[in-house]
Amino acid sequence: MGGPESFTLRYASTKLFFGEGSVKGLAKYLSKHSLVAVVTGRSSAKVSGALDDVLDVIKEIGTNYFVVSGVPPNPWASSADDVAERIWREGADAVVAIGGGSVIDTAKVAAAIVAGGGKATDYVTFRRRVKSTLPLYAVNLTHGTGSEVDRYAVLTIDGTGEKRGASITYPVVGVDDPKYAVTLPRDHTIYTSLDALYHAYEASTAKDLSSPYVTLLSKEAIARIKEWLSTAVADPKNIEARGWLLYASMLAGIAIDTSSTHVIHGVEHALSGINPKLPHGAGLAIVGPELIKHTHKASPAKSAEVLRALNPKLRPTPDDAMKAAETVREFQSSVGFDRKLSDYGFSRDDIREVLNLIFGPLKYLWDRVTPFKLSKELIREVLEESL
Numbered sequence: 001m002g003g004p005e006s007f008t009l010r011y012a013s014t015k016l017f018f019g020e021g022s023v024k025g026l027a028k029y030l031s032k033h034s035l036v037a038v039v040t041g042r043s044s045a046k047v048s049g050a051l052d053d054v055l056d057v058i059k060e061i062g063t064n065y066f067v068v069s070g071v072p073p074n075p076w077a078s079s080a081d082d083v084a085e086r087i088w089r090e091g092a093d094a095v096v097a098i099g100g101g102s103v104i105d106t107a108k109v110a111a112a113i114v115a116g117g118g119k120a121t122d123y124v125t126f127r128r129r130v131k132s133t134l135p136l137y138a139v140n141l142t143h144g145t146g147s148e149v150d151r152y153a154v155l156t157i158d159g160t161g162e163k164r165g166a167s168i169t170y171p172v173v174g175v176d177d178p179k180y181a182v183t184l185p186r187d188h189t190i191y192t193s194l195d196a197l198y199h200a201y202e203a204s205t206a207k208d209l210s211s212p213y214v215t216l217l218s219k220e221a222i223a224r225i226k227e228w229l230s231t232a233v234a235d236p237k238n239i240e241a242r243g244w245l246l247y248a249s250m251l252a253g254i255a256i257d258t259s260s261t262h263v264i265h266g267v268e269h270a271l272s273g274i275n276p277k278l279p280h281g282a283g284l285a286i287v288g289p290e291l292i293k294h295t296h297k298a299s300p301a302k303s304a305e306v307l308r309a310l311n312p313k314l315r316p317t318p319d320d321a322m323k324a325a326e327t328v329r330e331f332q333s334s335v336g337f338d339r340k341l342s343d344y345g346f347s348r349d350d351i352r353e354v355l356n357l358i359f360g361p362l363k364y365l366w367d368r369v370t371p372f373k374l375s376k377e378l379i380r381e382v383l384e385e386s387l
């Protein structure tokens with residue numbers, strides 16, 4: 001195959017199978033279950049070929065299954081409640097999620113609800129702790145999320161626009177097969193890769209949580225994204241490019257799981273919570289460079305160390321803060337990213353609502369981990385420049 005050689009690794013309580021044909025790694029695990037719920041989005045599981053591959057594995061081992069499809073992008077808490085109800089009603093004893101972050105995250109929360117009761121909102125607002133979950137298997141279809149190796153799930157609370165993330169469960173098994181990513185549309189090829197880039201950047205600059213280990217993962221992730229994203233955009237079927245981008249997003253997933261995201265994800269969660277049509281990676285890339293400027297100013301050594309993969313001349317000094325922002329902006333436009341918030345219908349009138357979310361219910365996302373002091377004025381400026 002192109003890209004990294006096939007391998008398996010164990011991270012936390014997840015066994016990851018990486019490479020072409022890695023879905024076969026599920027057989028040994030799924031044969032222990034009597035009824036498996038297969039959870040998918042609207043079309044990517046089918047289009048990518050992953051659904052057929054998973055069903056072939058399940059049929060070969062003779063386990064019963066049913067499919068729950070239709071999980072939307074930027075999923076609501078009620079999406080997870082609906083999936084949980086179906087799984088509970090049918091009596092499944094395991095869940096296989098096939099999709100990107102939206103599907104895997106929804107399935108994680110549904111697996112917690114089936115085992116422990118309650119509603120999705122209880123779990124993502126920390127009103128209810130996860131004690132156990134149904135075993136969750138994650139077949140990842142995008143090179144952005146990292147959810148196939150991390151313990152987090154992100155859902156939007158219905159009606160309020162609060163996009164909340166919480167630690168739910170590690171998948172028992174994660175599957176990363178680059179061939180499923182070749183059908184990712186052009187825009188999502190860019191958005192998901194930039195999501196992984198911001199995971200790496202934020203994890204390595206998060207206050208008190210970064211470490212040389214996280215920096216090592218993040219540097220490698222950003223270097224691979226720099227090396228291969230333009231190839232994947234120009235030649236979507238290039239399996240080598242997809243393989244390295246998938247590898248990068250997996251490393252960045254471990255980086256955020258070990259460390260944390262901070263202000264860029266904090267601001268983005270407010271934006272795509274209010275407007276679910278804004279793809280997560282696009283929201284990050286719109287506000288990211290300006291927030292990187294402030295991050296670099298506050299934490300120049302860590303910021304420069306990972307961004308040097310994009311610009312070897314970047315210096316680890318606060319003076320280069322503007323250059324750090326420019327470095328990321330230029331990389332984004334070199335791969336064809338040119339969106340603004342107004343392209344998704346945002347206007348000046350929305351800024352107050354966005355600020356209320358960031359400095360209200362979403363404060364926990366950035367409060368203790370952002371390496372500089374946030375003010376409403378600073379974020380207002382960033383949002384105004386992003387319109």
Ligand SMILES: [Fe+2]
Binds near residue numbers: 195199265280
């Ligand atoms: Fe993300």
